[in-house]
Amino acid sequence: MFINNHRKNAIAITLTALLGSSHAYSDIEVDISYLQQEIDYGPVLSNILPEPEDAGFQGAKLAIKDSNTTGRFLKHKYQLQDFTSTDPQALIDKAKAQYEAGIRYFVVNTDAQTLRKFTEALGKDTLIFNAGSSADELRLHTCEANLFHTMPSRAMLADALAQWLKAKRLQKIFMITGATSDDKAFSRAFKRSAKRFGLSIVKEKDWSFDTDLRRTAQSEMPLFTQHRDYDVVFVADERGDFGEYVLYNTWLPRPVVGTQGLTPVAWHRVVEQYGAAQLQSRFEKNTKRWMNSKDYSAWAAVRSVAEAVTRTQTNDAETNKAYIKSDKFQLAGFKGRKLDFRGWNGQLRQTIPLVHPRSLVSMSPQDGFLHPTNELDTLGFDRKETDCTDTSK
Secondary structure, three states, X not given: OHHHHHHHHHHHXXXXXXXXXXXXXXXXXXXXXXXXXXXXXXXXXXXXXXXXXXXXXXXXXXXXXXXXXXXXXXXXXXXXXXXXXXXXXXXXXXXXXXXXXOOOEEEEEOOXXXXXXXXHHOOOOOEEEEOOOOOOXXXXXOOOOOEEEOOOOHHHHHHHHHHHHHHOOOOEEEEEEOOOHHHHHHHHHHHHHHHHHOOEEXXXXXXXXXXXXXXXXXXXXXXXXXXXXXXXXXXXXXXXXXXXXXXXXXXXXXXXXXOOOEEXXXXXXXXXXXXXXXXXXXXXXXXXXXXXXXXXXXXXXXXXXXXXXXXXXXXXXXXXXXXXXXXXXXXXXXXXXXXXXXXXXOEEOOOEEEEEOOEEEEEEOOOOOOOOOOXXXXXXXXXXXXXXXXXXX
C-alpha cells in the first residue's frame, strides 16, 4: 500500500510541476470512438495462428485505462465507445451518429477503402487515427489534414527490413510474392526499398498455387526456390498461405525475411527495452494474450489524444489537432525515443522492430542511415516523395 501511494504521489507531483498548480485544472471529459471492420480474408492453406478478433480494441482499451490513471490528477476523464461490423456502411453510419452526438476523436481499424470513406463522411473538425491499414497510397495521396496514421506503412516496414539487409551485406534477393493484392502491395514496397538502399533482386517468382504444403513443402519448396545464387529469400504472404513453409526448405540454405522469418512489425511481445516490458505486462494482465501491431497502433492513437489534452488542457479537437501537428508534440511510445507525426502525411514517426517469433533481432533505422532532419524519416515516404503538403506549424 505504501508503494502504491508513493507512486501516486510521485505522479501527482510530476504533473503539478509540469502543468502548474492543481487549482488551475478544470473537469474535462473526452469521448473517443473505436470503430473496427471485421474482414473475412477466406481460408488459409497453413496452420498459422489466427489474429485475435479483438486485435486493436484491446490496445485502445488499455490506453483509456492508462490515460485515466494520470488523468484523474488533472480532473480529466477518458471514455471509449466501440463498434464492430463486417459492413463498411454500418461503420460509416455509426461514425456519423457519434459525430452528431459530439464525438470528434475516432480510432479506425479498417481497410484503406473504408478509411477513405471515413474522411469523406466526417467533419474536418475531427481527428481520425488510422490504426489498421498499412496501405502506402494513404500516405502518398490521401492528404487529409485531420487524418493521422499510427500504423506503419508498408514502405516503412520494407525500408526497416532493407536497411538491416544492407547493413548485414545480404544484397542478393530472391523474391516470392503471394496471390493477394496485399501481397503484391508489400512486394512493390520492398522493390522500392531495394532500389533505395542498393539491394539487388536476382529472381522474382509468384506463388500462384492453391496447394496445401503441410505434407509436401520439403519436396516442393526446394524446387520452387532453385536459383544459382542468392543471399536471402524475401516473402510477401500477408495471409500466411505458404510463407511459413519457405523457412528451412529453400534450395540454398538462406535466411527468410518479409512476412515470415525475420519480420518488420509495429509491435511484438519480444520488444522489452525502454520500459516496453511494463506495457506488455499491463496488456497481458488485462487480456491474457500478447500485444500485437494493431493493439499498439490503437494504443498509440488514444494516447496521442490524451497527450494533447494533457498539454492543451482542453478537449477542443481543433486545438488538439494543431498541437499534435506542431513540433511541441511528443508521444512516449516505449520505442527508445519520443515519437511525433509527420506534418506532410500524418504518419507517426517510429522505430520498427525486426523480430522472429521468439526474439527481437534489431530495431530500424539502422546505425549509419542518416537524414538531414530526422533519422526516423529514412523509414517510409519523405516529404518530397508524396503529393501531400506539409501542414505542420
